[in-house]
Amino acid sequence: MKPGLFSFFNRVGAWVLLLFLVTPALIAIPVSLTPKRFLSMPQGEYSLRHFEKLFTSEEWLSSFFQSGVIALSCSALATLLGTLCAIGLWRVSSRYSELVRAFLLLPLIIPQIISAMAFYRLWIPLGLLDSYAGLILAHTILAAPMVLITVSASLATFDPKLEQASKNLGASNWTTMRRVILPSIRPGVFAGALFAFILSWDEIVVTLFISKYSVYTLPRRMWNGIRENTDPTVAAAAVILIAITLIAFAVSAILSRRNAPAQAE
Amino acid sequence: MQALNRHIHTGWLIIAPLLLMVVALYLGPILNILWLSVTDPEPGFGNYAKLTEGDALIRIVWTTVRICIITTVFSVIFGYSIAYAMVHCHQRQKTYMLTLLLVSFWISILVRTFAWLMLLGRKGLVNVTLEDIGLVAEPIAFMRNELGVLIGMVHYMIPYAVLPLLVSMQSIDQRVMDASRNLGASGSQTFWRVYLPMTMPGLVASTLLVFILSLGFYVTPAVLGGGKVLMVAEYISVQLLVTLKWGTAAMLAAIMLFGVLAMLWIMSRFMKLSTVFGGAAR
Numbered sequence: 001m002k003p004g005l006f007s008f009f010n011r012v013g014a015w016v017l018l019l020f021l022v023t024p025a026l027i028a029i030p031v032s033l034t035p036k037r038f039l040s041m042p043q044g045e046y047s048l049r050h051f052e053k054l055f056t057s058e059e060w061l062s063s064f065f066q067s068g069v070i071a072l073s074c075s076a077l078a079t080l081l082g083t084l085c086a087i088g089l090w091r092v093s094s095r096y097s098e099l100v101r102a103f104l105l106l107p108l109i110i111p112q113i114i115s116a117m118a119f120y121r122l123w124i125p126l127g128l129l130d131s132y133a134g135l136i137l138a139h140t141i142l143a144a145p146m147v148l149i150t151v152s153a154s155l156a157t158f159d160p161k162l163e164q165a166s167k168n169l170g171a172s173n174w175t176t177m178r179r180v181i182l183p184s185i186r187p188g189v190f191a192g193a194l195f196a197f198i199l200s201w202d203e204i205v206v207t208l209f210i211s212k213y214s215v216y217t218l219p220r221r222m223w224n225g226i227r228e229n230t231d232p233t234v235a236a237a238a239v240i241l242i243a244i245t246l247i248a249f250a251v252s253a254i255l256s257r258r259n260a261p262a263q264a265e
Numbered sequence: 266m267q268a269l270n271r272h273i274h275t276g277w278l279i280i281a282p283l284l285l286m287v288v289a290l291y292l293g294p295i296l297n298i299l300w301l302s303v304t305d306p307e308p309g310f311g312n313y314a315k316l317t318e319g320d321a322l323i324r325i326v327w328t329t330v331r332i333c334i335i336t337t338v339f340s341v342i343f344g345y346s347i348a349y350a351m352v353h354c355h356q357r358q359k360t361y362m363l364t365l366l367l368v369s370f371w372i373s374i375l376v377r378t379f380a381w382l383m384l385l386g387r388k389g390l391v392n393v394t395l396e397d398i399g400l401v402a403e404p405i406a407f408m409r410n411e412l413g414v415l416i417g418m419v420h421y422m423i424p425y426a427v428l429p430l431l432v433s434m435q436s437i438d439q440r441v442m443d444a445s446r447n448l449g450a451s452g453s454q455t456f457w458r459v460y461l462p463m464t465m466p467g468l469v470a471s472t473l474l475v476f477i478l479s480l481g482f483y484v485t486p487a488v489l490g491g492g493k494v495l496m497v498a499e500y501i502s503v504q505l506l507v508t509l510k511w512g513t514a515a516m517l518a519a520i521m522l523f524g525v526l527a528m529l530w531i532m533s534r535f536m537k538l539s540t541v542f543g544g545a546a547r
Contacts, residue, residue: 004452007353014350017343018362021369021423024380027390031383039383041390081286084279091276100284102533107291110525111481113498114518117505118294141291144283173275202373205483205498209506222375226382226488235383238376245371253364 025242032235039232050236067201067218074139074200079193082147090155108145112205120209130212138210139200147192154188194252302515312516329496333479336418340475344426352434370424378488381417409491417485425478426471433467466535473532477525
C-alpha cells in the first residue's frame with residue numbers, strides 16, 4: 001500500500017496516543033515540588049521538602065526496604081523455579097507438557113482479585129498473613145509464569161542438537177545444564193528475573209489482602225497516600241518510582257542490545 | 266530410578282517444584298472458593314439465587330460488564346491505530362514508538378492512578394486549564410463517575426491491546442496488499458476486505474485479552490470511581506475485608522472465573538496463548 005493520506009493521519013494519531021500514554025505520569029514532578037503541606041500545583045515557588053521527608057521518614061524508608069527484600073526474593077525464587085520448569089517442559093515436549101504449560105500460565109491471566117481471594121483464603125489457616133514469607137510466596141506464584149514465558153522464548157531458538165552433542169562428549173546432565181543450556185538462554189533468564197522483580201515491586205491487589213501492619217510494602221503505602229489524598233510525599237515517591245522505571249528500562253535496553261549482536265554471530 | 270525413567274521423562278523432575286507449588290498454593294484455594302460459593306453460608310445455590318433477588322448485585326455485574334465493554338472497544342481501536350502505524354513506518358520511528366509504549370507499560374499502576382487523580386479532580390490541572398482559557402465555566406466532573414474510571418482504564422489497557430495486534434500485523438506478507446492494489450482494489454477496499462480480515466486473529470486475541478484484564482481490575486475503579494462506581498472486584502474486596510461474607514464474594518468470583526476461562530478457550534482457537542503474552546512455545 002502506498003503511504004496515503006489515511007496512513008499519514010493515522011501515524012499522527014498514533015503519536016498523539018503514545019504521548020497520551022506517557023505524559024500524564026509526569027504531573028507527579030511539579031506536584032512533588034510544591035512548597036505547601038497539601039497536594040497542589042506549585043505557584044512560582046518550589047521546594048524539595050517532600051523529597052526530604054520521603055528520605056527521612058522511617059515509614060517510607062522501611063517500605064522501600066521491605067519492597068526491595070520481597071521483590072528480590074520473589075525474583076530469585078521465581079527465576080529458579082520458572083527456569084527449571086521451562087527447561088523441563090522443553091525437554092519433555094509432549095501433549096501433557098503443553099497442557100501443564102497452559103495451566104502454569106493461569107496465574108498471569110486469572111483476575112488479580114480472584115488470586116488475592118485465593119491467597120487470603122489459604123494464608124489464614126497457614127498463618128502466613130502479614131508475613132514476608134506469605135508475600136514472597138504469593139508474588140512468586142504470580143511471577144513465575146513470566147519467567148516461564150521469557151525462558152521458553154529463549155529455548156525456542158536453542159538447537160537441541162547442542163544438548164545431544166554435549167552428552168555424547170561425556171558431559172553429565174548437570175554439566176550440560178550449567179555449561180551448555182544456561183549460557184545460551186541467559187537473555188531469557190535475565191528478562192524473566194527483571195519482569196518478576198517489577199511484578200512484585202509494583203503488586204498491590206494481592207498485597208492489600210494479605211498484608212496488614214508488620215509488612216507494609218511501597219505500593220501499599222502509596223495506596224494509602226492516594227486514598228488519603230493530602231500528603232504530597234506520595235508525589236515525591238511517585239517521582240522516584242518513575243525514575244527507577246526509566247533506569248530499569250534503560251538497563252534492559254542496553255542489555256538486550258548487547259545480547260542481540262552476540263546471538264547474531 | 267532406571268525403571269522409572271523408562272516410563273516418565275526425567276524432565277518432569279524439574280517441572281515438579283513449580284507445578285506442585287501452583288497446585289497446592291493456588292489451584293487448591295481457588296477450588297475451595299468455588300466450593301464455598303455453593304456451601305457458604307448453607308449448602309445449595311442460595312448465593313447464585315441472590316442475583317435474581319433484588320437488583321443491587323445485578324446492577325454491580327451490569328456496571329462491570331458495561332465498563333469493560335466500553336474500555337475494550339476504545340482500547341482496541343486505539344491499539345489498532347498504534348500497531349498499524351508502528352508496522353508501517355521506518356525502523357527508527359518504530360523504535361521510538363515501541364520505547365514510548367513499553368515505558369508506559371512499565372510505569373507503576375499506582376503512579377498512573379495518582380497522576381489521574383491530580384489531573385482530573387475538580388481543581389485538577391485539566392479543569393484549571395480549561396477554565397483559564399475560558400472553555401468551560403464550571404469544572405467538569407471527571408472523577409467519582411464512570412467517565413473517570415473509563416479514562417483511567419483505557420489508558421492502562423492500550424499497551425495490552427497493542428501487543429497481540431503487533432504480533433499479528435508483523436506476520437502479514439506485504440505483497441498480498443500489493444497484489445490487491447494491482448488487481449484494481451482501492452486503498453480502502455484493500456484495507457477493509459484484505460488487511461482487516463487478515464489481522465482478525467490478532468484483533469480477537471487483543472479484544473479478549475483487554476476484556477479479561479478489565480473484568481478483574483481493582484485499583485483504578487476504586488480510586489477514580491471514588492465509591493460512586495461499584496464494580497465486581499471492589500465489591501468482592503468489601504465483602505471479604507469488611508462484611509466478611511465469603512459466600513456472595515465466592516459466587517461472584519466463580520462467575521468471573523468461568524467467564525474468563527470461557528474467553529480463554531475462545532481465544533486459544535484463534536491464537537496460541539503463549540504468543541499473546543509475547544513468548545513462544547517450541
